[in-house]
Amino acid sequence: MSAWAQDVFHEMSYSPKQTVFYLNSPKRPTLSLWSDGLGGKPLRTVKMRADGKNRWTITVKGDLKGQFYTFNIGNGDTPGVFAKAVGVNGQRGAIIDLQQTDPVGWANDHRLTTHSPADLVIYEMHHRDFSIASHAAHPGKFLALSEPWAVEYLKSLGINAVHILPSFDFASVDETKLNKPQYNWGYDPLNYNVPEGSYSTDPYTPATRIREFKQMVQALHKAGIRVILDVVYNHTFDLQNSNFQRTYPNYFYRFTKDGKPSNGSGCGNETASEKPLMREFMLESVKYWATEYHIDGFRFDLMGVHDIATMNAIRKELSALDPNIFIYGEGWSAGSCALPNDQLAMKANMKQLPGIAAFCDDLRDAVRGPFSDDHKPAFLAGLPGSEESIKAGIAGMIAHPQVDYSKVNYSKEPWATEPTQMIAYVSCHDDMCLVDRLKASIPNITSSELQALDKLAQTIVFTSQGVPFMLSGEELLRDKKGVHNSFNSPDSINALDWGNLQRYPAVTDYYRRLIALRRHHPAFRLGSAAAVREHLEFLPSQPALVAFHLKDLAGIDTWSNIYVIFNGNREARTVTLPEGTYRVVCQDGQIDEAGLATLQGGTVKVSGQSAMIVVSK
Numbered sequence: 165m166s167a168w169a170q171d172v173f174h175e176m177s178y179s180p181k182q183t184v185f186y187l188n189s190p191k192r193p194t195l196s197l198w199s200d201g202l203g204g205k206p207l208r209t210v211k212m213r214a215d216g217k218n219r220w221t222i223t224v225k226g227d228l229k230g231q232f233y234t235f236n237i238g239n240g241d242t243p244g245v246f247a248k249a250v251g252v253n254g255q256r257g258a259i260i261d262l263q264q265t266d267p268v269g270w271a272n273d274h275r276l277t278t279h280s281p282a283d284l285v286i287y288e289m290h291h292r293d294f295s296i297a298s299h300a301a302h303p304g305k306f307l308a309l310s311e312p313w314a315v316e317y318l319k320s321l322g323i324n325a326v327h328i329l330p331s332f333d334f335a336s337v338d339e340t341k342l343n344k345p346q347y348n349w350g351y352d353p354l355n356y357n358v359p360e361g362s363y364s365t366d367p368y369t370p371a372t373r374i375r376e377f378k379q380m381v382q383a384l385h386k387a388g389i390r391v392i393l394d395v396v397y398n399h400t401f402d403l404q405n406s407n408f409q410r411t412y413p414n415y416f417y418r419f420t421k422d423g424k425p426s427n428g429s430g431c432g433n434e435t436a437s438e439k440p441l442m443r444e445f446m447l448e449s450v451k452y453w454a455t456e457y458h459i460d461g462f463r464f465d466l467m468g469v470h471d472i473a474t475m476n477a478i479r480k481e482l483s484a485l486d487p488n489i490f491i492y493g494e495g496w497s498a499g500s501c502a503l504p505n506d507q508l509a510m511k512a513n514m515k516q517l518p519g520i521a522a523f524c525d526d527l528r529d530a531v532r533g534p535f536s537d538d539h540k541p542a543f544l545a546g547l548p549g550s551e552e553s554i555k556a557g558i559a560g561m562i563a564h565p566q567v568d569y570s571k572v573n574y575s576k577e578p579w580a581t582e583p584t585q586m587i588a589y590v591s592c593h594d595d596m597c598l599v600d601r602l603k604a605s606i607p608n609i610t611s612s613e614l615q616a617l618d619k620l621a622q623t624i625v626f627t628s629q630g631v632p633f634m635l636s637g638e639e640l641l642r643d644k645k646g647v648h649n650s651f652n653s654p655d656s657i658n659a660l661d662w663g664n665l666q667r668y669p670a671v672t673d674y675y676r677r678l679i680a681l682r683r684h685h686p687a688f689r690l691g692s693a694a695a696v697r698e699h700l701e702f703l704p705s706q707p708a709l710v711a712f713h714l715k716d717l718a719g720i721d722t723w724s725n726i727y728v729i730f731n732g733n734r735e736a737r738t739v740t741l742p743e744g745t746y747r748v749v750c751q752d753g754q755i756d757e758a759g760l761a762t763l764q765g766g767t768v769k770v771s772g773q774s775a776m777i778v779v780s781k
Contacts, residue, residue, distance in 0.1 A: 173243040176233065178259055183228045187212060187220045187244060188441065189411050191237040195222055198232040201251015201258065201368060202340070207231065218412075232256035235411065242410035245445060245758045247355050248452070252340055255356045258370035262456070263376040273382045275460045276324075276390050278488045281521065281584040281631050282689035285679055286392065287323040288592055289636035290349060290658065291331070291363050291590040297659040306331075306363045306376045310383035318389055321639060321672075322679035324389040325490075327463050329593060331377065332393075333358045335401035336652070347658060349593060349651045351465060352401040352431075356449050371710035381458055385431075390460035392490065393453055397437070397446050398497075399429035399468035399549035408435070409466035416442050418502035430498030437474040438503065440644025446474060447481050454485055465689075468510040469501055472517060475509045479519045492587050492631070514579045521631055523587045525556025526574050531590050531621050533605050538596055538648060541605035543732040544617045544773075548707035554730070555702055555710060560629040561586045562693040566702045582693050586630035590621045594651070597635055598622075601642040615641065616773040619674050619753050620730060623775040626682050627728055629689065629696050631681040639675035669752070677755035681777075686759065687714040687721040703739065708732035709770075711739055725780040731770045741765045741778070750777035 177184040192214070196206040212220035212235075234241035234256050243250055243257035250258055278284060295308035302308045309315070309326070318326065330350030337346045339361040352359060359377040363365030381391050402405040403425055408416035409734050418426040418436045428434040436442050453459045462482075467475065475491075482489045495511025505733040506513065511522045529535060530553030533542040543550040552571035559567055559576065560583020569577050580586045602609055602617055609617075618641060626632050635642075637660040644650050650657050665672060682688045690696050699720070704709035714726040727746070731737050743766060747759040752771050754760060763778065770776045 172221065175235075175246050176257060176259065178229065178261060180227045180229070180433050182223050182225045183259055184221065184223045184233075185212065185233065187235050187411065188216075188218055189220060189235075189237050190218050190413070193220055193235045193237045195224075196234050196236065196241065197224070198234070198256055199226065199368070201232050201256050202253065216539065228259045228398050229261060230448055231259050231768055233259060237411070239410040239413065240405065242407045243355065245407045245416075246357055246413050247407075249374060250333060250355050250358050250361075251370060252337070252361060252368045253338065254358065255360070258640045260371050262374070265371045265378065267375055267379045267382055270378055270382060272386055273458055275454070275458050275486055275488060276385060276388065278390070278490065280689065280691040281490050282629065282691040284325050284390070284490065284631050285323045285626075285682070286325045286327050286587075286631065286633040287318065287321070287329040287636055288329070288633065290329040292347065292372055292655065293658045293660055294636055296655050298640075298662055302365060304363070305365060306359065306373070306380040307365065309380045315383055315387045315389075319387050320676065322676055322683060323634075324388060325392055325461065327392040327394060327461075327633070330394050330396055331360055331363065332356050332395075333360050337362045342367070345654060347652055347654055351396050351651070353396050353399070353659070354397075354401055355407065356397070357452055378457060385458065391458075391489075392461035392463055393459045394465060395450065397449070398435055398466040398467040399431040399433050400435070403433040412441070416445075423545065426500075426502035428497040428499045428501030429466055434469050434501060436502075437470040439506075443474045443477065446470075447478055450478055451481060451485060454482060454489060460488070461490035461492075464491070464493030464509075466497055467522065468495055468497040468508050470509050471503060472508050472509050472513060475517055475520055479517070491519065492521035492523070511575070512581055514585050515581050517585075518581065521585045521587050522579075523589060523592075523633075524557055524561055524630060525555050526561065526572055527588055527624070527628065527630075528590050530554045530557065530573055530626055530628070532598065532601050535595060538601065538604045541561060543708055543730075544602065544621060545606050546708045546733045546773075549710070551705040551710050554624065555705070557586070557588060557630070558585065558624070558628045558710070558712060559696055559700060560693070562696060563771075564697055564700070576623075580693075582691075583629040583696055584631060584691060586628075587633050588625045588628040588630035589633040590625055591635045591638065592633070593635060594649065596646070597642055598638055599641055600646050603643075604646065613773060614667065615671055616753055618671060619678075619771060620732070620775050622675065623678060623750070624730055627679050627688050627777075629700065632682065635661065639667045639672045641671050652663075654778075674753060674755060677757075681749070681755060681757060685721050685723060685726070687717050687723065687726055690720070703727075703729075706737060706739075708738070709737050723779040727778050729768075729770045729776045730776055731772060733778070734772045736769050736771050738767045738769050740767055745781040746778040747781050748778050749774070
């Protein structure tokens with residue numbers, strides 16, 4: 165890291181004898197010291213001195229621990245762009261000793277190793293959704309995920325990675341009014357390198373949120389569960405009042421040719437990852453989370469806003485730190501960016517992004533219907549036309565001799581070099597959850613149909629060769645009262661209803677068995693394009709029916725031949741299999757690896773709205 169980068173990304177260096185402050189800014193800043201995180205008058209105000217071009221520093225003698233600081237170049241007070249601790253509502257940086265935020269045993273905590281990203285089972289969750297309606301001691305807080313009930317539940321489900329929605333300090337929740345109902349997903353960044361105060365038990369004490377975040381990570385790691393951080397470097401809460409703008413006006417953002425803020429994020433501004441300081445900021449930020457907080461992976465919000473070179477630099481730096489760190493993101497933007505698409509980390513450019521994965525909307529929408537129309541169904545409603553898109557998703561969006569990309573819904577050519585570059589999913593936080601989508605797109609759907617199609621959808625996800633991803637609560641048949649974008653909806657919409665464990669036990673049990681099936685059988689997670697092309701072959705498709713064969717698995721799996729059939733039709737369909745005796749391990753919404761039945765090859769009958777998996781005896 166260059167000297168100027170070191171200064172801008174280490175704005176405060178504390179020791180009991182003195183604290184050194186740095187800032188990169190085009191104007192001379194004033195440093196103010198405060199006794200509290202909000203309100204009051206400065207204890208001291210000093211002008212910083214020049215230390216090179218656009219670089220400023222000041223050393224303040226004495227032990228400042230417990231005090232707060234801000235910089236001001238005439239645009240308003242700011243904790244700078246890389247504060248590592250802040251006061252309530254993130255308005256002022258905090259002077260703390262980071263080593264004193266480590267929980268007992270933290271030195272022995274470490275990221276978990278991963279043989280292949282295909283081995284991951286990612287569970288996306290919002291802190292408040294998951295625990296606010298539970299019997300947690302700390303509902304809605306980081307600490308809820310360190311409690312035995314939560315850890316044991318996640319372990320019993322079989323997932324091995326949690327993707328936590330934005331957990332950095334965001335702007336939309338007032339941390340001084342936590343007794344008032346407030347809700348937000350947190351895609352409104354304020355301080356990128358500090359945990360969010362509303363998820364801590366005490367947002368006023370800067371060390372608390374840091375320690376409690378680490379306790380959460382530590383508890384999950386002990387259970388064999390990785391922690392993936394949702395990062396939102398593509399925009400800030402606003403432009404004018406952001407720490408970027410108050411520190412170095414107009415540098416960190418992209419502008420259109422007529423001088424207006426570019427809006428590829430759909431949030432009124434988009435950051436400029438291609439500029440050296442912003443690129444270095446992103447690099448140092450992910451490395452900081454990985455080292456200080458032992459984070460196992462990063463999900464990039466609107467990754468398509470960032471340039472390809474920056475994302476590849478992040479992959480290179482994180483691989484040098486730990487090659488197990490997983491990186492994935494949304495391979496699109498929310499509007500037109502100020503950089504041309506061929507320079508951006510879009511899904512279509514994934515072949516230029518080795519070791520980075522993207523969400524597969526091709527598979528998602530082929531299964532349940534297009535994002536653009538909540539009421540339009542697809543495969544799950546028995547509609548023909550999505551078969552080739554589903555085949556492409558099952559193969560991991562790689563080139564496969566039996567996939568005709570001219571018939572795939574969005575991508576007319578394979579975009580993944582390896583199947584581990586594809587995130588397989590049917591729902592996530594920022595859309596209708598699966599239950600609501602089924603209700604919206606299939607009129608008069610019955611409860612039994614709903615449960616059957618929920619199971620069928622996830623069976624497609626978990627037997628695909630990509631990296632499987634699910635929204636928390638889908639295993640509980642979660643709904644959000646039909647709300648498409650619930651980013652600021654109340655708990656009554658977003659909270660998980662744990663009573664559904666008793667209402668729909670067969671659904672939760674199916675998810676557990678489905679996840680275990682994938683874990684027990686490497687054939688469903690071959691991990692390389694060459695292996696997929698060698699061992700995965702498709703059977704002839706029928707309208708709203710897709711079937712495939714995992715073959716020649718000696719040395720790979722304890723099962724030598726696996727046949728998987730997905731029938732989206734309401735009526736049963738027959739499929740031809742080679743002669744022989746087969747053990748049925750998935751049928752009619754049930755999974756049992758020991759066998760549900762035995763059948764003879766030739767033709768097999770697959771019930772409507774269900775998956776069937778058989779293995780050679």
